[in-house]
Amino acid sequence: MVLVIIPAFNEEKSIIGVLDELHAELPDADIVVINDCSRDNTAHIVRKKGIPCLDMPFNMGYSAAVQCGFKYAALKGYDFVVQFDGDGQHIAAEAKKLLDTIQQTKADVVIGSRFLQSSGYHHPLFRRIGTAIFRTMIKMACNYTISDPTSGMQVLSKRCFTELSMMNSYPEYPDANLIIELLRKGYRIKEIPVKMRSRTAGVSMHSGIVKPMKYMIVMFYSIFILLLKQRRIKNQKEPAYGN
Amino acid sequence: MGISQIVFIVLAIILSSLIIVNTVKKKMFEKESLLWLFSMIIVLILGIFPNIIIIVAGWMGIDYAPSLLFLLSILWLIYLDFRLTTRSTALDVRVKELAQRNALLQERISVLEKALEQNKK
Numbered sequence: 165m166v167l168v169i170i171p172a173f174n175e176e177k178s179i180i181g182v183l184d185e186l187h188a189e190l191p192d193a194d195i196v197v198i199n200d201c202s203r204d205n206t207a208h209i210v211r212k213k214g215i216p217c218l219d220m221p222f223n224m225g226y227s228a229a230v231q232c233g234f235k236y237a238a239l240k241g242y243d244f245v246v247q248f249d250g251d252g253q254h255i256a257a258e259a260k261k262l263l264d265t266i267q268q269t270k271a272d273v274v275i276g277s278r279f280l281q282s283s284g285y286h287h288p289l290f291r292r293i294g295t296a297i298f299r300t301m302i303k304m305a306c307n308y309t310i311s312d313p314t315s316g317m318q319v320l321s322k323r324c325f326t327e328l329s330m331m332n333s334y335p336e337y338p339d340a341n342l343i344i345e346l347l348r349k350g351y352r353i354k355e356i357p358v359k360m361r362s363r364t365a366g367v368s369m370h371s372g373i374v375k376p377m378k379y380m381i382v383m384f385y386s387i388f389i390l391l392l393k394q395r396r397i398k399n400q401k402e403p404a405y406g407n
Numbered sequence: 408m409g410i411s412q413i414v415f416i417v418l419a420i421i422l423s424s425l426i427i428v429n430t431v432k433k434k435m436f437e438k439e440s441l442l443w444l445f446s447m448i449i450v451l452i453l454g455i456f457p458n459i460i461i462i463v464a465g466w467m468g469i470d471y472a473p474s475l476l477f478l479l480s481i482l483w484l485i486y487l488d489f490r491l492t493t494r495s496t497a498l499d500v501r502v503k504e505l506a507q508r509n510a511l512l513q514e515r516i517s518v519l520e521k522a523l524e525q526n527k528k
Contacts, residue, residue: 382441385437389430392427392431
């Protein structure tokens with residue numbers, strides 16, 4: 165059983181197109197939208213289409229919404245979860261390729277990479293620098309190459325999303341730091357090339373100048389802490405915050 | 408290097424280690440611990456190069472340089488406290504919201520359970 169999780173914040177302009185595309189390309193997959201306290205009609209539009217919509221009681225951010233999706237998938241017993249954005253950037257046909265790959269290769273995570281092959285995707289300079297730095301950090305920490313560590317289009321196996329759903333320390337920005345953590349815990353991660361569109365509506369969570377700088381600082385620190393943590397903790401159950 | 412400088416440096420290293428250990432053990436969120444770590448890095452720099460405070464105090468027309476150190480420390484601690492207070496308020500609001508939703512959901516569940524029982528009869 166496959167579940168597509170779509171974290172959504174103010175995506176009323178693009179969500180119908182996303183849902184229609186998913187229905188066409190993945191007719192057998194269930195879909196759930198996690199409404200992160202949108203102030204527009206996102207939730208109303210999703211419910212009108214008969215899609216389950218989990219309403220977060222307050223705006224908690226992308227990673228909390230994604231983790232909520234993982235909890236839903238674990239509760240309902242799904243086998244695979246497809247992480248899919250609600251802003252129209254992700255292409256449903258490409259998600260199908262990720263699903264086929266995870267089923268054939270028995271990987272735990274399949275990441276859709278914009279950079280394994282030339283896809284015409286426009287990646288701003290600052291983001292390209294960040295991606296290159298994270299690529300290097302993953303290589304140094306795990307001796308493994310991930311060409312697109314910030315890709316939000318991923319498919320996860322039950323084993324993987326179940327663990328992530330229970331993680332008290334699920335990161336605020338689940339990118340390179342989460343990949344490093346999963347690799348060091350022995351999860352099998354694969355990448356395949358995918359095409360993505362540029363954002364058609366809404367605002368990116370990494371827009372502006374301050375947000376990307378804050379993101380980079382938090383990411384570096386998070387990876388540093390992670391490398392320290394995994395040196396002392398091997399196969400131990402993660403303590404809850406505050407204990 | 409004087410004894411007070413050495414004490415400053417050792418304290419900064421110990422507290423920085425404490426902050427990192429607490430972050431690794433999940434007693435602090437990474438974003439919050441970064442601020443404390445930044446404070447300790449400043450203490451460490453001032454411990455190694457105490458003349459920085461003397462020079463800056465001179466620019467500001469402060470005769471007794473340690474006063475500037477006290478002033479900056481107090482202002483920084485006020486900022487951290489203010490930040491914690493606003494976070495605590497936001498968390499209180501969220502807890503209240505969750506408690507109210509929980510109460511409403513419990514009521515909905517009990518109504519649904521009664522309806523289910525009546526349907527079974």
